Amino acid sequence: MSFSPARLLRAISVSVAVAALTAATVYIVSGLLFPVKGVRVTGNHVVSDGEVRAQIPDHSSLLTLNSGLLIRRLKTDPWIEGVKVIRNWRSGIVTVEVEERRAVLAANVSGRRIFVAQDGTRLPGSGGARLSPVNLDHYELGRVVENVRVLERNGVRVQEIGGVTPGGVHARVSGREVVFYGRVTTAQARALKEIMRRNPTAKVFDLRSPERVVVGSSGDAGRG
Template sequence: MAAATTLIVVLVTYLSFPVTGVRVEGASMYPKYEAASAIPDHASLLTLNAVMLQRRVESNPWVQGAEVNENWKSGIVTIEVEERRPVLNAEVEGRRFVLSSDGKELPGLGGAGLERVELDRDQVGEILEFARALHESGLRLDSVGEVGAGGIGATVEGRQVIFSRDVGERRAMALKHIMPEHPDARVFDLRSPERVVVGPSRAKHSEPRG
């Protein structure tokens, strides 16, 4: 009798609010079938564990964040995915790997045309600290390119930047405000302590900015 009652409850739950479909938005590298396979057959919106589903999606290295939304009228579960972007194609002591701006190792380049650069462990740390400072200042690190004794070259919001050692949030914030003021500048140099040096644009000379 108890088993029959349980079966009836499950059946009524499913018939009342069945999951009719799964939609994944914002994904290019994350396999959409993984989201669908995470939801059992004959699932109901009433019993769907959205938090567990979100965590399962976020366990994929390509996914930086996910949000699960349920439409109680249509029965469709929508998963909005924010993907990580490769910014560094590195080789350290013979080991090759690809990193996102938050330091997560990715399975590959994901179609990004990043040239491989040889680094030491300290340089990897500098790059990750630089990416963190940019993120907290509202800037996006696009890629890391040339690395040498003179500094580390990077692309930030589509603009060329060169830096070394600890940049810090103060200079990252200064960079954020200075870049729009100099749309023609070839490069922004963060190697000098406590200032941003705006590189030449056409015939103009560089000028330091604090």
């Protein structure tokens, strides 16, 4: 049995119409039965609640809300590092848990002020962080950023790069000073985390010796 082009076209048109009608029905029914009644935003300090809520269309449904698309859209903002979307089927509330990046470095590079997060992402501002600007060239900036990444990946939370001198880079970690120069290794970063835990009253931790962590006092930092 053969179909003429006209009959085949009609069959395709009917199939498309049925699919469209089905999709519309699902959308309407899901919106009536499982409407998004509110959006709760947590974890944000720089990004506003309104910026997050604006990514969820009006009259959205819990059933058809595309969490993956929402997460991808929100993560285009350089401040947003991670997002988790939680639906509450009883209340109709969608909770968006935001993890923001932290500005840890304000660098003057070739006449420009650059703000950098703990993972190396360039940020549009300080996000309210009180950072002391340091003067760096492009090579020094890359080296400092990579060392901060190594520390962060190994559980050492960097709060600020507070100074760069011929004697080294001075970082603030949990209110204490960490000094490094050149390349910080993974082994050093892991050792630093454990040594800081074991020495809660020590003020300075020196990573300038290869593969070593030296515990010192505030006078041992060698800022000159």
